[in-house]
Amino acid sequence: MEEKRTIDIATAKMLEKAKKDNVETAWDRAEKMRPQCGFGETGVCCRICNMGPCRIDLVGDGPKKGICGADADVIVARNLIRMIAAGAAAHSDHGRDIAHTLHMAAEGSDYDVKEPEKLKEIAKYFGVKTEGKDIKEIAKKVAEKALEDFGRYKGLVAYPKRAVEQRQKIWKENNVWPRSIDREIVQIMHQTHMGVDADYINLIQQGVRAALGDGWGGSMIATDISDVLFGVPKPIETEVNLGVLEKDMVNIVVHGHEPTLSDMIVQASQDKELLEKAKEVGAKGINLVGMCCTGNEVVMRHGTKMVGNFLQQEAAIVTGAVDAMIVDVQCIMPSLSYVASCYHTKLITTSPKAKVPGAIHIEFDEEHAYEIAKKIIMVGIENYKNRIPEKVNIPEEKSKAVVGFSVETILNALGGSVKPLVDAIVAGDIKGAAGLVGCNNPKTKHNYYHVELAKELIKNDVLVVLTGCAAYACGAEGLLTLEAKELCGPGLKKVCELLKIPPVLHMGSCVDCSRILILLNELAKYLKTDISDLPVAGAAPEWMSEKAVSIGTYFVASGVYTILGVCPPVLGSKNVTKLLTEDVEKIYGGKFAVETDPHKAAQLIMDHIETKRKALGV
Ligand code: NFS
Numbered sequence: 082m083e084e085k086r087t088i089d090i091a092t093a094k095m096l097e098k099a100k101k102d103n104v105e106t107a108w109d110r111a112e113k114m115r116p117q118c119g120f121g122e123t124g125v126c127c128r129i130c131n132m133g134p135c136r137i138d139l140v141g142d143g144p145k146k147g148i149c150g151a152d153a154d155v156i157v158a159r160n161l162i163r164m165i166a167a168g169a170a171a172h173s174d175h176g177r178d179i180a181h182t183l184h185m186a187a188e189g190s191d192y193d194v195k196e197p198e199k200l201k202e203i204a205k206y207f208g209v210k211t212e213g214k215d216i217k218e219i220a221k222k223v224a225e226k227a228l229e230d231f232g233r234y235k236g237l238v239a240y241p242k243r244a245v246e247q248r249q250k251i252w253k254e255n256n257v258w259p260r261s262i263d264r265e266i267v268q269i270m271h272q273t274h275m276g277v278d279a280d281y282i283n284l285i286q287q288g289v290r291a292a293l294g295d296g297w298g299g300s301m302i303a304t305d306i307s308d309v310l311f312g313v314p315k316p317i318e319t320e321v322n323l324g325v326l327e328k329d330m331v332n333i334v335v336h337g338h339e340p341t342l343s344d345m346i347v348q349a350s351q352d353k354e355l356l357e358k359a360k361e362v363g364a365k366g367i368n369l370v371g372m373c374c375t376g377n378e379v380v381m382r383h384g385t386k387m388v389g390n391f392l393q394q395e396a397a398i399v400t401g402a403v404d405a406m407i408v409d410v411q412c413i414m415p416s417l418s419y420v421a422s423c424y425h426t427k428l429i430t431t432s433p434k435a436k437v438p439g440a441i442h443i444e445f446d447e448e449h450a451y452e453i454a455k456k457i458i459m460v461g462i463e464n465y466k467n468r469i470p471e472k473v474n475i476p477e478e479k480s481k482a483v484v485g486f487s488v489e490t491i492l493n494a495l496g497g498s499v500k501p502l503v504d505a506i507v508a509g510d511i512k513g514a515a516g517l518v519g520c521n522n523p524k525t526k527h528n529y530y531h532v533e534l535a536k537e538l539i540k541n542d543v544l545v546v547l548t549g550c551a552a553y554a555c556g557a558e559g560l561l562t563l564e565a566k567e568l569c570g571p572g573l574k575k576v577c578e579l580l581k582i583p584p585v586l587h588m589g590s591c592v593d594c595s596r597i598l599i600l601l602n603e604l605a606k607y608l609k610t611d612i613s614d615l616p617v618a619g620a621a622p623e624w625m626s627e628k629a630v631s632i633g634t635y636f637v638a639s640g641v642y643t644i645l646g647v648c649p650p651v652l653g654s655k656n657v658t659k660l661l662t663e664d665v666e667k668i669y670g671g672k673f674a675v676e677t678d679p680h681k682a683a684q685l686i687m688d689h690i691e692t693k694r695k696a697l698g699v
Pocket residue numbers: 338373374390391411412518519520521548549550551590591592625626628629
């Protein structure tokens with residue numbers, strides 16, 4: 082049965098073990114949840130005011146309107162853009178925290194500016210003068226300007242002006258250029274309050290504006306300033322999957338999202354004093370590994386091994402070999418404290434925004450970052466002796482991977498410009514490119530869609546770039562290696578050999594989808610065209626989070642054809658569905674499609690790429 086749940090052998094083994102150990106997982110709970118509520122699934126359940134809850138009867142002769150008179154279009158659109166608001170808020174609050182950390186670095190803290198060149202580069206976009214200025218001074222100004230973009234009371238968010246002019250024009254004409262990152266999120270909450278907006282088109286338009294404030298705002302700020310503080314990612318080797326846990330070392334998992342914490346933990350895990358302590362308790366050393374997006378952040382900069390993606394978080398603890406799991410924010414299942422209690426694992430929460438009953442809370446504070454990081458690791462070291470030997474079973478599966486393809490790295494590999502990439506596209510060696518992003522979802526077989534889609538695309542000479550949990554899926558399958566060129570079509574294989582890159586490029590965490598935007602923008606700039614004219618597409622094969630809705634929306638609004646592998650809750654409104662899958666294309670040049678079969682999705686992407694190639698005359 083476990084093979085039905087995941088394609089990953091290591092995970093399947095741990096699900097078997099969980100069953101034996103009598104531990105319930107997300108898959109078990111998903112089964113108990115079936116059949117899931119049809120009203121919720123189609124987006125026609127409204128709980129926005131207390132006259133409700135209301136629901137629309139789509140098939141019978143039940144209610145067609147809520148008590149206030151809201152119809153299916155309004156209810157679906159409101160629910161959807163509230164998802165965008167939450168997703169954009171999560172990404173952007175992360176961006177804000179990183180900007181604060183830069184501000185603290187400027188004033189003197191455990192953090193420092195690691196990449197002065199990148200700082201100067203982004204200073205340009207914020208209108209901060211750099212000539213003759215001290216780096217700390219620039220850092221402080223850039224941090225302040227970035228922080229202003231969250232709550233400015235006049236003007237517009239700065240980063241969208243990095244986009245090609247055609248794109249900027251579309252955003253201006255349609256009035257979706259975000260005024261401030263927070264404001265658009267707040268406006269969604271206002272606009273969707275009972276008795277405000279009853280026009281589904283106007284509602285979706287506001288969703289687009291908030292999503293752009295995420296992609297070309299909060300997320301992009303998070304990526305850029307993380308690079309400034311922690312380093313611009315460069316290709317680095319690592320290993321992926323549960324097999325990276327070690328039997329005779331203190332295993333510490335960092336799980337969550339923000340590198341402010343995880344990067345400091347990486348540094349502290351190499352502290353001599355702590356290594357001594359680890360030896361004192363009988364361990365050979367400290368094995369720090371990453372999970373979900375914070376894992377993506379640290380692997381790109383330090384090569385920290387990647388233990389697993391979203392649906393592997395419980396499985397990691399089920400190995401019985403995780404001495405501490407350290408979490409900050411986002412995608413942390415509340416079940417972890419229960420699963421940890423079935424083994425010896427200590428779950429440590431660190432953010433005032435995310436506490437979990439049953440976990441140890443050690444609040445992280447940037448002012449005492451290193452000291453707290455050490456204290457957190459000590460919990461893991463001290464817990465090593467509590468392992469229950471008969472409950473330890475680490476699957477051996479792990480794969481090698483090369484990660485760390487920032488835009489800077491890609492341009493570097495290409496000799497400083499996108500020209501060789503464009504030439505390869507024109508020559509037909511590479512047909513186009515596709516971005517695979519996002520989560521896992523027990524509604525689909527774990528990792529199956531990510532892997533099948535990636536394989537099918539590279540086989541057809543489509544270069545694949547990845548972020549988020551998609552990266553772990555493809556990494557565990559060995560697709561992030563130079564050897565994966567053997568799975569490619571002849572053209573892509575040639576290019577991979579020439580540039581010595583894998584055909585599937587790991588570009589980072591989910592906020593790093595902003596790197597994909599910048600790469601597309603560079604291609605468009607070079608071709609003197611708009612992003613929507615490029616032979617590219619996006620897919621969120623196994624998405625589940627509200628952040629993914631925001632990401633999908635800003636990609637579509639940036640001109641990208643985007644496939645969702647799991648249907649969003651919109652089918653209750655024919656009008657909203659048509660708007661998102663057809664009409665938006667006339668405005669933004671991008672649109673959504675839903676396709677639950679990865680092979681059919683690959684065909685859709687290839688057809689789209691072919692159409693765009695023809696239009697470009699290549
Ligand atoms: Ni993205 Fe990262 Fe994974 Fe999905 Fe969660 S970790 S920010 S939301 S589940 S890809």
